[in-house]
Amino acid sequence: MSILVIAEHDNASLRAASLHAVAAAAAIAEHLDAAEIHVLVAGHRCAGAAEAAAAIAGVTRVILADADCYEHHLPENLAPLARDLAGSYSHVLAPATTTGKNLMPRIAALLDVAQISDISAVASADTFVRPIYAGNALATVQSSDPVKVITVRITAFDPQGGGGAAPIENCDIVVEQDLAAFVDENLSVSERPELTSAKVVISGGRGMQNGENFVLLEKIADKLNAAIGASRAAVDAGFVPNDMQVGQTGKIVAPELYIAVGISGAIQHLAGMKDSKVIVAINKDAEAPIFQVADYGLVADLFKALPELEQAL
Amino acid sequence: MKILVAVKRVVDANVKVRVKSDGTGMELANAKMAMNPFCEIAVEQAVRMKEQGQAEEIVAVSIGPRVCQEQLRTALALGCDRGILVTADSDVAPLQVARILKALLDREAPDLVILGKQSIDSDNNQVGQMLAALAGMGQGTFACKAELDDGRITVTREIDGGEQTVSLKLPAVVTTDLRLNEPRYASLPNIMKAKRKPIDELSPADLGVDTASKLATLRVSPPAEREAGIIVETVGDLVGKLKTEARVI
Numbered sequence: 001m002s003i004l005v006i007a008e009h010d011n012a013s014l015r016a017a018s019l020h021a022v023a024a025a026a027a028i029a030e031h032l033d034a035a036e037i038h039v040l041v042a043g044h045r046c047a048g049a050a051e052a053a054a055a056i057a058g059v060t061r062v063i064l065a066d067a068d069c070y071e072h073h074l075p076e077n078l079a080p081l082a083r084d085l086a087g088s089y090s091h092v093l094a095p096a097t098t099t100g101k102n103l104m105p106r107i108a109a110l111l112d113v114a115q116i117s118d119i120s121a122v123a124s125a126d127t128f129v130r131p132i133y134a135g136n137a138l139a140t141v142q143s144s145d146p147v148k149v150i151t152v153r154i155t156a157f158d159p160q161g162g163g164g165a166a167p168i169e170n171c172d173i174v175v176e177q178d179l180a181a182f183v184d185e186n187l188s189v190s191e192r193p194e195l196t197s198a199k200v201v202i203s204g205g206r207g208m209q210n211g212e213n214f215v216l217l218e219k220i221a222d223k224l225n226a227a228i229g230a231s232r233a234a235v236d237a238g239f240v241p242n243d244m245q246v247g248q249t250g251k252i253v254a255p256e257l258y259i260a261v262g263i264s265g266a267i268q269h270l271a272g273m274k275d276s277k278v279i280v281a282i283n284k285d286a287e288a289p290i291f292q293v294a295d296y297g298l299v300a301d302l303f304k305a306l307p308e309l310e311q312a313l
Numbered sequence: 314m315k316i317l318v319a320v321k322r323v324v325d326a327n328v329k330v331r332v333k334s335d336g337t338g339m340e341l342a343n344a345k346m347a348m349n350p351f352c353e354i355a356v357e358q359a360v361r362m363k364e365q366g367q368a369e370e371i372v373a374v375s376i377g378p379r380v381c382q383e384q385l386r387t388a389l390a391l392g393c394d395r396g397i398l399v400t401a402d403s404d405v406a407p408l409q410v411a412r413i414l415k416a417l418l419d420r421e422a423p424d425l426v427i428l429g430k431q432s433i434d435s436d437n438n439q440v441g442q443m444l445a446a447l448a449g450m451g452q453g454t455f456a457c458k459a460e461l462d463d464g465r466i467t468v469t470r471e472i473d474g475g476e477q478t479v480s481l482k483l484p485a486v487v488t489t490d491l492r493l494n495e496p497r498y499a500s501l502p503n504i505m506k507a508k509r510k511p512i513d514e515l516s517p518a519d520l521g522v523d524t525a526s527k528l529a530t531l532r533v534s535p536p537a538e539r540e541a542g543i544i545v546e547t548v549g550d551l552v553g554k555l556k557t558e559a560r561v562i
Contacts, residue, residue, distance in 0.1 A: 074479065075442065075452060076451055079446060097473050098455060098473045099472070101455075102442060102470075103442075104442075105407070106445065108408065108443065109411060109442070109443035112408075114408050114527055115407065115408070115439050116528065117436065117437045117438060117439060118436065134433065136332075137339060137533050137536065138533070139533050141530050142528070142531050143527060143529075144528075144529070145527045180453075181479065182477075183478040183479055184477075185478070186477075187474040187476075188474060188475045196473075236491065236492065241475065243472070243473060248433065257559070267326075267327075268433075278555070278559045279539075280555070286544075291542075293539050295559065296551055296554055296559070297544045297545065298545050298551050299544060312552040
């Protein structure tokens with residue numbers, strides 16, 4: 001049996017999250033006998049994404065489903081497609097991004113199997129580790145379903161490399177439905193690295209006081225080529241948009257360096273960043289729980305410390 | 314219009330829970346329990362729709378041990394009209410929860426189902442999507458805005474790169490994200506009134522659902538602890554440590 005990875009892409013190009021999902025597939029394949037890894041690229045005018053998928057190391061086939069019904073990756077269209085393809089696979093994987101989380105449970109229910117969310121390690125072909133309780137525990141779970149439908153915590157698997165040259169096969173299944181229709185999309189445009197793949201992340205919390213003050217973080221981010229994140233408190237207060245939220249129910253990040261500024265360190269925030277390699281906390285409250293996970297803590301007023309930090313870099 | 318909401322009893326979001334020493338689960342014996350925060354947002358959304366005259370009845374469902382009545386009473390105090398408790402002794406997995414809810418949809422025929430996007434204990438984020446699949450409905454997950462309009466609902470969804478808006482035919486399933494609304498607190502008179510609202514009790518078997526799951530939890534273990542770090546005195550010290558000790562800049 002082989003493994004199917006559902007690619008995440010914007011039609012023109014493949015998103016980096018897909019490389020992490022293929023890496024998880026490769027980790028599963030090590031426990032299987034001669035399992036191949038196939039990638040499904042479903043979209044519209046998405047040949048560019050399919051070519052990028054074909055170049056991922058270890059991928060032996062790319063299935064290209066190119067039709068206008070797949071343009072916006074609505075799960076109402078994609079789940080029946082994936083169900084029809086899933087019969088020849090032992091595992092179906094996608095990254096645990098908002099797209100994967102939206103889609104994979106729908107596929108699992110159509111296949112009448114459980115879905116395994118957000119795996120952070122592969123113990124064997126049917127046994128996986130996943131964080132629960134905001135990362136305060138790790139559950140080892142074993143599936144006896146014929147098809148394992150899995151979302152992958154992307155920070156837990158290093159991205160798969162390139163150098164492959166898999167053949168691209170066209171799939172002509174078309175799904176028509178009148179349950180859901182795309183209306184529009186409002187995507188943030190940023191010159192900075194993506195939050196989930198940046199080597200350095202600097203995040204602001206309630207202590208930033210307002211959205212304008214995030215410019216202090218931007219200046220440092222410019223110097224470190226960092227992505228900018230935020231705590232839920234900062235997002236809820238309207239300082240910054242929700243796609244910047246790092247935490248249990250926001251984005252999970254694990255950069256080389258995470259700098260938490262004016263963030264107290266609620267359990268829910270820690271769940272999103274505590275696997276970072278080095279954590280720095282800047283907070284004027286010496287009792288803030290963030291200092292318990294920080295490698296380097298600086299007890300200081302952020303409005304003094306941030307300009308100094310910018311100067312020192 | 315009729316709305317169905319589901320509420321889950323979970324450990325309170327402010328409680329830091331620990332893994333049991335025998336690795337069979339979490340230490341929850343004396344922990345404070347509460348309605349899952351995303352379910353509170355689902356209840357609030359349904360109540361607002363009723364207050365705006367868009368819905369006539371709200372049915373709240375909870376699945377779990379009998380003590381889940383507490384969370385159903387809270388939902389009733391917040392403005393739901395009646396409750397359904399589906400009793401189950403142990404944890405019910407997402408696919409089985411979705412099957413139970415599907416069976417209730419067949420009985421209740423609501424026009425809209427509002428659920429939390431995930432529970433803060435098992436962190437699965439699955440039930441709404443699975444229910445929509447089983448019921449053949451559209452799904453508006455991670456909603457930060459939901460507006461009813463002539464047999465459809467327009468849902469703005471929080472996605473990784475920003476927001477996406479979809480239009481769904483009713484009946485549909487919506488799952489809530491944090492910024493859909495700010496839930497109210499129940500007032501004392503409403504808490505008293507809620508005691509007289511009806512709660513029906515059913516078993517999964519009454520609904521023809523087997524709660525056995527093909528996904529077994531073998532063990533639960535604590536994550537690796539981070540070693541305590543150091544406090545630096547100045548920004549200069551910090552930059553020095555990052556350059557020479559941690560070597561990350």
